[in-house]
Amino acid sequence: xxxxxxxxxxxxxxxxxxxxxxxxxxxxxxxxxxxxxxxxxxxxxxxxxxxxxxxxxxxxxxxxxxxxxxxxxxxxxxxxxxxxxxxxxxxxxxxxxxxxxxxxxxxxxxxxxxxxxxxxxxxxxxxxxxxxxxxxxxxxxxxxxxxxxxxxxxxxxxxxxxxxxxxxxxxxxxxxxxxxxxxxxxxxxxxxxxxxxxxxxxxxxxxxxxxxxxxxxxxxxxxxxxxxxxxxxxxxxxxxxxxxxxxxxxxxxxxxxxxxxxxxxxxxxx
Numbered sequence: 001x002x003x004x005x006x007x008x009x010x011x012x013x014x015x016x017x018x019x020x021x022x023x024x025x026x027x028x029x030x031x032x033x034x035x036x037x038x039x040x041x042x043x044x045x046x047x048x049x050x051x052x053x054x055x056x057x058x059x060x061x062x063x064x065x066x067x068x069x070x071x072x073x074x075x076x077x078x079x080x081x082x083x084x085x086x087x088x089x090x091x092x093x094x095x096x097x098x099x100x101x102x103x104x105x106x107x108x109x110x111x112x113x114x115x116x117x118x119x120x121x122x123x124x125x126x127x128x129x130x131x132x133x134x135x136x137x138x139x140x141x142x143x144x145x146x147x148x149x150x151x152x153x154x155x156x157x158x159x160x161x162x163x164x165x166x167x168x169x170x171x172x173x174x175x176x177x178x179x180x181x182x183x184x185x186x187x188x189x190x191x192x193x194x195x196x197x198x199x200x201x202x203x204x205x206x207x208x209x210x211x212x213x214x215x216x217x218x219x220x221x222x223x224x225x226x227x228x229x230x231x232x233x234x235x236x237x238x239x240x241x242x243x244x245x246x247x248x249x250x251x252x253x254x255x256x257x258x259x260x261x262x263x264x265x266x267x268x269x270x
Contacts (some may be wrong), residue, residue, distance in 0.1 A: 069257065115262060116236075117218045118219070128205060128207045129174060131140065133160060133186075136160075141188065142154035142156045177191050185201060187200075190206070216251065218234075221237070229246065249266045
C-alpha cells in the first residue's frame with residue numbers, strides 16, 4: 001500500500017520519462033502499421049503489373065504533323081506582297097485614248113506596253129561563206145553576214161595561201177588556212193574569227209545561224225515593226241524599249257527608263 005501511495009510522487013518526479021515511453025510505444029506502433037500498409041500496397045501493385053503484362057497494348061499512333069509543318073513553313077517564308085496590277089490599291093484603273101480616238105481600259109497592265117505586243121515572225125540571220133571558184137593559184141570566196149544590216153550583197157575576196165603564213169589574207173569573217181586543188185575542184189580549209197574550223201567547197205558552202213530578226217505587232221496603237229534586231233528600239237505607249245535578245249520563239253525587251261525586262265513570246269510557234 002505504501003508503494004501505491006508513492007506512485008503519484010514517482011510520476012510527478014519522472015513524468016518526462018513516462019511521456020517519452022508512451023511516445024516510443026506510439027512510434028513503434030506507427031512503424032508497424034505503415035509497414036503493413038506498404039506490404040498491402042506492394043501486393044496490389046504486383047497484381048496490377050501481372051494484369052498489364054497479360055494484356056496486349058495497342059501501339060500509340062503516329063501524330064500527323066503535316067499541317068503544323070506547312071504552317072511553320074508559311075510563317076518562316078511568308079509570300080511576297082504584290083501591289084502591281086491588277087491590284088488597284090496603288091494602281092488605279094486608267095483609261096487611255098487610242099490613235100483612232102477610242103478609249104482603252106488599262107485594268108491589268110497588260111493592255112498596253114510590251115506585254116500587249118505580239119511576235120508575228122522570227123527569222124534566222126546566217127553567216128554564209130561560199131567558194132565561188134578557182135582563179136589562178138587562189139580562189140574567189142564570198143561572205144554574206146546577214147546580221148550586218150549595211151551589207152546588202154555578198155562580200156567577195158580573192159584568197160590564196162601562196163604567201164608566208166604571217167601574211168595570209170584576212171577577211172572580216174574568216175581566214176583561209178589551206179587550199180587544195182583536186183580533180184573535183186578546189187577545197188578550202190577556213191578558220192572563223194571565233195576559232196571554228198570548217199571545210200568549204202563549191203558544192204558545200206558554210207552556213208550557220210548567228211542571230212535572229214523579228215516582226216512584231218502592237219495592237220493598242222496598230223503599229224507593225226518589221227525586221228527588228230538586237231539593239232533596235234520599239235516605242236510602245238510613248239515609252240522606248242530596247243531589244244536585248246531574240247531567240248527562236250521569243251523577243252526580250254528592256255525599258256529605257258528603268259531597265260525592266262519583258263519577254264514577248266511567239267505564241268504561234270508553240
